[in-house]
Amino acid sequence: MAKVLIAETSYLVRKGLVSLLEQTDGVTELKAAGHPDTIVQTLKEFSPDIILLNSAIQMPVTHDKLLSLLHDKARFIYIINTPLPEDSPANHISVFDTKNKLTEKLSHHLRQYESAEEKEETEELTPREKLILKHVALGYTNKEIATKLFISTHTVISHRKNITRKLDIKTVSGLTVYSLINGIIKMEDIQ
Amino acid sequence: MHISPHTKMSDLVQSDFELLAVLQRLKIPFGFKEKSIQTICREEGIDLNFFLNLARWYHERDFFPGETLMNHPVKWLVKYLRSTHSCYIEYHIPRIEEEIIRMESLDRSGGHNMQLMLKFFREYISEFTTHIQLEEEKIFPYILSLEENFEKETPDPEFLKTARGYTIKDFLDEHSDIEEKLVDLRNILLKYLAPPSDNCLFTNVLIEIFRLGNDLNDHTILEENVLIPQVIKLERDFHNKFPR
Ligand SMILES: [Fe+2]
Numbered sequence: 001m002a003k004v005l006i007a008e009t010s011y012l013v014r015k016g017l018v019s020l021l022e023q024t025d026g027v028t029e030l031k032a033a034g035h036p037d038t039i040v041q042t043l044k045e046f047s048p049d050i051i052l053l054n055s056a057i058q059m060p061v062t063h064d065k066l067l068s069l070l071h072d073k074a075r076f077i078y079i080i081n082t083p084l085p086e087d088s089p090a091n092h093i094s095v096f097d098t099k100n101k102l103t104e105k106l107s108h109h110l111r112q113y114e115s116a117e118e119k120e121e122t123e124e125l126t127p128r129e130k131l132i133l134k135h136v137a138l139g140y141t142n143k144e145i146a147t148k149l150f151i152s153t154h155t156v157i158s159h160r161k162n163i164t165r166k167l168d169i170k171t172v173s174g175l176t177v178y179s180l181i182n183g184i185i186k187m188e189d190i191q
Numbered sequence: 192m193h194i195s196p197h198t199k200m201s202d203l204v205q206s207d208f209e210l211l212a213v214l215q216r217l218k219i220p221f222g223f224k225e226k227s228i229q230t231i232c233r234e235e236g237i238d239l240n241f242f243l244n245l246a247r248w249y250h251e252r253d254f255f256p257g258e259t260l261m262n263h264p265v266k267w268l269v270k271y272l273r274s275t276h277s278c279y280i281e282y283h284i285p286r287i288e289e290e291i292i293r294m295e296s297l298d299r300s301g302g303h304n305m306q307l308m309l310k311f312f313r314e315y316i317s318e319f320t321t322h323i324q325l326e327e328e329k330i331f332p333y334i335l336s337l338e339e340n341f342e343k344e345t346p347d348p349e350f351l352k353t354a355r356g357y358t359i360k361d362f363l364d365e366h367s368d369i370e371e372k373l374v375d376l377r378n379i380l381l382k383y384l385a386p387p388s389d390n391c392l393f394t395n396v397l398i399e400i401f402r403l404g405n406d407l408n409d410h411t412i413l414e415e416n417v418l419i420p421q422v423i424k425l426e427r428d429f430h431n432k433f434p435r
């Protein structure tokens with residue numbers, strides 16, 4: 001199951017993709033944006049799993065910055081305004097593609113997403129992640145957690161990204177509330 | 192529905208009642224009778240195109256009228272954003288708070304979960320208030336003076352000094368994400384809490400939080416993608432007109 005964002009300036013192409021994806025299995029939520037600024041904004045708010053991005057759009061931020069706004073498992077599919085060569089990569093679709101071709105390619109990506117996701121649904125926080133979460137909820141910074149647990153700050157950050165993705169909670173106070181509800185920390189711990 | 196100057200205001204609302212929020216923020220009074228959008232805008236002193244651009248965006252959700260909205264005096268947008276702020280502060284936020292209080296009082300589970308939610312939401316209120324205060328007390332007044340002074344022959348010397356030592360870009364950098372916590376609250380309620388006895392209340396709180404979240408999203412888009420770029424342009428024009 002995946003959240004999909006269509007980032008396409010052309011009205012016709014955008015509407016076409018929306019109607020195609022509405023009929024495709026595995027899409028949980030669908031958003032479309034046309035203006036580069038709105039695209040960036042929507043990326044931040046919506047946190048999509050798959051982004052269909054027209055390769056001709058001049059984004060107001062760098063590609064790296066764009067990637068940093070996304071979660072680890074998110075992927076880009078590029079919409080190309082010209083016909084594709086035979087050996088084009090799997091994450092390229094063209095405005096010249098037939099419906100069958102498009103459905104086939106999009107389903108391929110959605111399926112990969114789905115199987116990864118299904119595994120995760122049965123997968124709760126790992127003990128390691130729970131430990132990190134506990135420290136976050138207690139108010140420690142990434143650096144402090146790294147020192148305490150003898151791991152790198154980078155590792156802490158990557159655990160935190162996974163925690164946030166699994167729980168759908170971004171802020172520290174949100175994580176604290178979750179930890180309290182689930183007995184990962186106690187009220188007395190934070191008073 | 193295509194929104195045109197001749198569309199009747201009552202038809203507009205009937206086709207999409209969410210647009211009532213736009214009307215309210217532009218302080219358009221009810222009692223539309225058979226009047227068209229054009230007539231009402233004229234009577235209320237609202238620029239027709241400003242209204243049409245906003246209404247079409249809210250209704251169609253397809254194109255973003257960033258550039259078009261930027262062609263209007265910045266003070267209109269500021270006025271609009273201000274009345275959105277008071278809508279949040281005076282109505283939506285207190286209402287959600289009251290509902291959480293009611294949920295807490297109905298909670299017979301013996302746990303402290305609803306109490307936690309209330310505490311969390313109150314934290315959010317204080318962050319939210321700080322965010323809005325900054326905009327109301329510093330940012331908007333600066334923007335309004337900028338526009339006002341730009342139109343003068345010679346700008347107010349006091350303001351000129353301020354303008355030379357400040358740019359709205361600083362504000363954009365620290366413009367905080369006002370939705371994040373609200374989304375967390377929503378997800379916690381939705382995924383991790385069993386509703387207390389009154390289900391209807393619980394559902395309604397969720398609906399209101401979803402609504403407020405979407406509304407805030409639009410608000411941020413207007414601030415970051417229309418207001419601020421417009422002010423950046425205005426600053427440039429201002430400094431060209433009054434060079435050091
Ligand atoms: Fe605001």
Ligand SMILES: [Fe+2]
Nearest residue numbers: 326366411414
């Ligand atoms: Fe704001």
